[in-house]
Structure formats: structure tokens, C-alpha cells
Amino acid sequence: MTTDFFKGKKIVITAGPTYEKIDPVRFIGNYSTGRMGYAIAEELANLEANVILVSGPTALKIEHENIQVHHVESALEMYHKCIEVFSDCNLAIMSAAVADYRPEHYHDVKIKKNEEVLTINLIKNPDILYTLGHAKKAGQLVIGFALETHNEIENAREKLRRKNADAIVLNSLNDPGAGFKHDTNKISIILEKGTIFEFPLKDKHAVAKDILNCIAENLA
Ligand code: C5P
Numbered sequence: 646m647t648t649d650f651f652k653g654k655k656i657v658i659t660a661g662p663t664y665e666k667i668d669p670v671r672f673i674g675n676y677s678t679g680r681m682g683y684a685i686a687e688e689l690a691n692l693e694a695n696v697i698l699v700s701g702p703t704a705l706k707i708e709h710e711n712i713q714v715h716h717v718e719s720a721l722e723m724y725h726k727c728i729e730v731f732s733d734c735n736l737a738i739m740s741a742a743v744a745d746y747r748p749e750h751y752h753d754v755k756i757k758k759n760e761e762v763l764t765i766n767l768i769k770n771p772d773i774l775y776t777l778g779h780a781k782k783a784g785q786l787v788i789g790f791a792l793e794t795h796n797e798i799e800n801a802r803e804k805l806r807r808k809n810a811d812a813i814v815l816n817s818l819n820d821p822g823a824g825f826k827h828d829t830n831k832i833s834i835i836l837e838k839g840t841i842f843e844f845p846l847k848d849k850h851a852v853a854k855d856i857l858n859c860i861a862e863n864l865a
Pocket of ligand 1 (some may be wrong): 739770774
């Protein structure tokens with residue numbers, strides 16, 4: 646069933662962290678490795694989907710005839726690329742750990758350590774998942790991720806509603822082996838109609854297969 650559902654579909658996936666520049670040598674980032682998003686991209690490409698991978702800075706390499714990779718650095722660059730490609734996509738899977746804020750001003754010369762306290766004002770980045778969720782038309786699906794430390798299901802449900810997603814893949818930071826910096830992940834999938842599917846700890850390629858099966862079986 647999964648095989649047929651994704652074949653020939655155009656799918657945009659975000660993966661990895663974003664880097665928000667402070668000055669020519671410094672940035673604000675996070676620990677995301679991109680492994681979950683890259684695993685989903687590869688599984689989809691093997692199912693003959695036409696994948697557009699919008700990747701933040703990561704050490705990962707991917708080469709597949711069904712994957713077009715666009716390397717971006719900041720949340721704003723990721724946002725613009727996603728907006729550009731989304732209108733004729735069937736599906737968007739937003740697995741990137743997008744920085745919520747960026748420095749208000751970029752210093753074009755390196756900041757000197759003259760002050761005892763340095764203040765950097767941060768301003769909010771656009772929410773890509775929210776934007777695509779509210780732009781989607783009939784026939785388009787938008788899937789998000791959530792990494793929560795408390796009230797996990799409740800927070801993920803609220804995210805699903807607010808961002809108008811069709812499903813949220815929840816990873817808990819409380820589960821050993823799940824989330825950033827691991828080859829494994831433990832997820833639950835929350836669907837728009839309220840159903841929750843829970844999965845055991847698995848390697849990220851097996852998790853990617855579970856996510857795709859769940860989409861094909863429940864959202865097709
Ligand atoms: O609100 P929160 O960051 O917890 O939501 C996580 C989900 O939203 C993930 O799917 C992430 O890729 C997406 N997101 C986004 N743009 C942002 C922030 C989060 O697409 N600026």
C-alpha cells in the first residue's frame with residue numbers, strides 16, 4: 646500500500662538544524678543532526694517519490710536520483726525555499742529543528758569581547774509548518790514533528806491544531822535513545838482526527854518506514 650501511495654508524488658522535506666548568524670564567525674544553532682529527515686527522504690526516494698530535501702547545515706551526504714537537495718543555512722532561507730516549492734507538492738514533511746529566533750542585527754565585523762555583559766536582541770523567525778499548514782489546498786498533506794519535555798501529547802495536539810497539520814510525529818526527550826544525537830528514535834503519531842499510534846524504539850530508517858506507512862494507511 647505504501648509503495649503505491651508515494652510513487653510519483655512530489656514531496657518537500659525539511660531536515661537538520663538552522664544556523665542564525667550573529668557575526669562572520671558566530672551563530673545560534675542546535676544539536677539536530679538531520680538524520681531523521683534524511684532517513685525519510687531516502688525511504689521516499691526508494692518508493693519512487695520525487696523528493697525535494699531542504700536541508701540545514703549537517704555532516705550528512707545523500708545522493709539519489711529521486712532526491713533534489715537544497716542546502717540552506719538560516720530559518721529564513723529554509724522558509725523561502727519551502728514557499729517556493731510547496732504549491733505543486735502533494736506532501737510536506739517538516740522534520741527540521743528550525744531556530745525559533747534570529748539575531749535582530751547581523752554584525753558584519755567580529756564582535757569584540759569588550760563588554761562584561763553582551764546583549765543580543767532576538768526576533769522571531771517565521772514558522773514554516775504553520776505557513777504551509779495554512780496554505781495547503783485539498784489534496785495536499787502537511788506533517789510536522791514535535792519534541793516535548795512535558796505534557797507531550799497535549800502539547801503535540803495543540804501544535805497539530807494551531808499549525809493546521811494533518812499529523813504530528815512526537816518524539817519525547819524523556820525517552821532514552823530518542824531525539825537528537827541518536828541513531829534511534831521512539832515516536833508517537835497523532836492524527837488530525839485524534840487517533841494516536843505509538844511505536845517502540847527503532848533505528849531511524851525503521852522509524853521513517855513506520856511514519857510513511859502510517860501516512861499511507863490513514864491519510865490517503
Ligand atoms: O513549535 P515547534 O517548534 O515545537 O514545532 C515543531 C514543528 O514545527 C516541526 O515540524 C518543525 O520543523 C516546525 N517548525 C517550522 N518552522 C519554525 C519552527 C518549527 O517549520 N520556525
